[in-house]
Amino acid sequence: xxxxxxxxxxxxxxxxxxxxxxxxxxxxxxxxxxxxxxxxxxxxxxxxxxxxxxxxxxxxxxxxxxxxxxxxxxxxxxxxxxxxxxxxxxxxxxxxxxxxxxxxxxxxxxxxxxxxxxxxxxxxxxxxxxxxxxxxxxxxxxxxxxxxxxxxxxxxxxxxxxxxxxxxxxxxxxxxxxxxxxxxxxxxxxxxxxxxxxxxxxxxxxxxxxxxxxxxxxxxxxxxxxxxxxxxxxxxxxxxxxxxxxxxxxxxxxxxxxxxxxxxxxxxxxxxxxxxxxxxxxxxxxxxxxxxxxxxxxxxxxxxxxxxxxxxxxxxxxxxxxxxxxxxxxxxxxxxxxxxxxxxxxxxxxxxxxxxxxxxxxxxxxxxxxxxxxxxxxxxxxxxxxxxxxxxxxxxxxxxxxxxxxxxxxxxxxxxxxxxxxxxxxxxxxxxxxxxxxxxxxxxxxxxxxxxxxxxxxxxxxxxxxxxxxxxxxxxxxxxxxxxxxxxxxxxxxxxxxx
Numbered sequence: 403x404x405x406x407x408x409x410x411x412x413x414x415x416x417x418x419x420x421x422x423x424x425x426x427x428x429x430x431x432x433x434x435x436x437x438x439x440x441x442x443x444x445x446x447x448x449x450x451x452x453x454x455x456x457x458x459x460x461x462x463x464x465x466x467x468x469x470x471x472x473x474x475x476x477x478x479x480x481x482x483x484x485x486x487x488x489x490x491x492x493x494x495x496x497x498x499x500x501x502x503x504x505x506x507x508x509x510x511x512x513x514x515x516x517x518x519x520x521x522x523x524x525x526x527x528x529x530x531x532x533x534x535x536x537x538x539x540x541x542x543x544x545x546x547x548x549x550x551x552x553x554x555x556x557x558x559x560x561x562x563x564x565x566x567x568x569x570x571x572x573x574x575x576x577x578x579x580x581x582x583x584x585x586x587x588x589x590x591x592x593x594x595x596x597x598x599x600x601x602x603x604x605x606x607x608x609x610x611x612x613x614x615x616x617x618x619x620x621x622x623x624x625x626x627x628x629x630x631x632x633x634x635x636x637x638x639x640x641x642x643x644x645x646x647x648x649x650x651x652x653x654x655x656x657x658x659x660x661x662x663x664x665x666x667x668x669x670x671x672x673x674x675x676x677x678x679x680x681x682x683x684x685x686x687x688x689x690x691x692x693x694x695x696x697x698x699x700x701x702x703x704x705x706x707x708x709x710x711x712x713x714x715x716x717x718x719x720x721x722x723x724x725x726x727x728x729x730x731x732x733x734x735x736x737x738x739x740x741x742x743x744x745x746x747x748x749x750x751x752x753x754x755x756x757x758x759x760x761x762x763x764x765x766x767x768x769x770x771x772x773x774x775x776x777x778x779x780x781x782x783x784x785x786x787x788x789x790x791x792x793x794x795x796x797x798x799x800x801x802x803x804x805x806x807x808x809x810x811x812x813x814x815x816x817x818x819x820x821x822x823x824x825x826x827x828x829x830x831x832x833x834x835x836x837x838x839x840x841x842x843x844x845x846x847x848x849x850x851x852x853x854x855x856x857x858x859x860x861x862x863x864x865x866x867x868x869x870x871x872x873x874x875x876x877x878x879x880x881x882x883x884x885x886x887x888x889x890x891x892x893x894x895x896x897x898x899x900x901x
Contacts, residue, residue, distance in 0.1 A: 416454055423449055424458040430467050436495040443471060443502035450509035459510050460517035465524055468510070471503035474529030497541060504547035511554050518558050527555050527562050527570065534575040538582055542607040549579070549614035556621035563622050573622055576615050583612045592663040609645060616648035623655035646690045650708045658714045665721060676721045684722055687712060688729055688747075695750045701762045713769045720810055727773045731784050734820040741785050741832045748784065755789045767793035776805030786832020794879075801879035 426442045426449075434442075449455055458464060469475065492500070507526075510517045521527070530552045537545060552572070556563050566572035580586070584604070587595040604612075653661070665672065665679035672680035687708060694705040716723035730747050742752040754766035771793060774780035778799050781790050794800045816824075826834045842850055864870045874887030 419449060419452070419455040420458055423455055427458060427464055427467055430471060436493070436499050439471065439499045440495065440502055443499060443506055447502060447506045447509060450506055450513065453513035456510060456514045456517065460514040460520060462520055462524060465517060465520045465526065468503050468507050469524065469526055469529060471499055472507060473500055474526060474533060497544065501543045501547060504544070504551060508547060508551050508554060511551065511558065518555070521555060522559055522562060527552065527566055530555070531566065531570040531572050531575055534572070534579060537579045542611070545611050546614060549611060549618055553614055553618040553621060556618055563624065567622055573619065576619050576622070579615050580612060583608050583615065590667070593667045613645055613648050616652055620648065620652045620655060623652060643690070643693060647704070650687070650690070650711055654707055654711050658718045661715050661719060665719070676725050679721045681725045684725055688726065692747055692750070695754070701757070702759055706761060706765045709765045709769050713765070713772050716772045717807055723773060731770070731773055733815065733817045734783065735817050737820060737823045737827055738834050742789060752785050752789050755785060755792065763792060764796065771805065775809040776807055778802045778804065782829060782832070787830045789832070795881055798878055798880040800875045800881065803879065
């Protein structure tokens with residue numbers, strides 16, 4: 403009985419809150435003082451956190467009222483001119499009204515699918531793009547919540563992304579916002595000047611706006627990546643993992659051919675060893691990758707994007723691959739320690755090859771495989787057969803060979819230490835093992851035969867109970883049940899005999 407009364411009370415409370423939302427909107431629809439508007443919007447912002455009371459707000463009238471309060475001019479013509487003229491005459495109190503209205507819109511759009519549809523119908527995104535034209539005059543919170551609202555709309559309504567790109571040029575506008583926020587100075591078509599070493603770190607407010615812009619750009623480039631976005635973020639002093647994460651996500655959406663702008667910076671110069679290419683940005687990505695590995699958690703969302711980016715960059719750009727390999731897989735010297743043991747970046751990546759998460763282990767293995775020019779022999783040299791087995795099974799390369807990508811013919815030179823130790827390396831573990839006593843050395847031939855038969859019987863029992871299943875390798879390098887592979891070999895032998 404108590405629960406029923408509580409339910410009824412809650413229902414009446416929700417009705418009262420909906421009526422309060424309607425009343426607040428009615429007041430906002432009139433000509434009232436900015437102080438009254440601000441108080442009403444603060445009330446509505448708190449109410450809009452509960453999706454169950456948003457029905458009065460998630461209407462055309464509600465969104466248009468909030469859009470006008472935010473000076474977005476949704477559904478109106480000539481919004482660009484009106485926005486810029488009104489921004490110049492805002493008082494501090496009027497600016498607070500704009501900020502509160504933008505906060506309300508963020509909450510309402512996030513919590514209400516109906517509001518999302520209305521926002522599309524009244525072209526709220528167009529008003530947001532018009533506001534981007536005035537980004538240089540934004541106060542911090544106006545810019546922050548304008549960008550956040552654009553991010554939410556483009557994330558929750560994929561159908562809006564194409565319109566934003568094609569008709570309202572949102573990618574170009576957001577790029578200009580980033581240029582202004584990061585204080586980018588261009589010294590070439592795709593090259594930004596180095597930041598002043600004596601300059602102060604980027605203010606926290608600029609950092610927040612830059613990250614919101616990167617998140618919005620990620621959404622807009624998600625389905626139809628174009629080459630219009632320049633790599634601007636690498637000139638900033640901000641070193642937070644969050645900023646780097648958003649930049650990596652955006653770069654993953656761009657065509658891999660565009661990644662050459664990361665290393666083609668003729669004004670700053672580069673390394674002669676790598677064809678005159680500048681590897682500063684690649685090193686930043688490597689440092690970020692290692693930080694994410696050391697974090698030890700959330701690998702799927704935190705680590706795999708940067709691993710995928712570095713893998714594709716290495717696959718398609720020879721200089722990037724050569725540089726990364728020199729950092730990650732330097733020539734082997736000490737092979738007395740297993741490849742997964744140690745604190746070097748190679749050791750950390752090899753450990754990931756046997757991670758419990760299938761996506762993480764495959765991404766890490768593919769990265770190392772590409773650095774080895776997709777050569778099975780080279781990969782096994784750095785990882786050992788046991789760590790690489792999962793990749794080789796998935797690729798059908800258990801019998802050795804190479805992947806499908808064509809790489810340059812430059813040869814990797816082995817160190818003298820590796821050459822002298824190579825005959826003694828255990829190919830399964832990838833290191834030189836200490837000599838171990840032979841357990842059957844003192845057995846008689848009868849005892850050896852008895853132990854061998856005992857082992858055969860144990861395997862046979864496990865196989866019959868389907869605890870294990872003996873497997874073999876087909877001629878094409880894929881795994882198959884042992885009986886099938888034996889049949890394949892017998893057929894091949896009979897065919898060769900008939901010839």
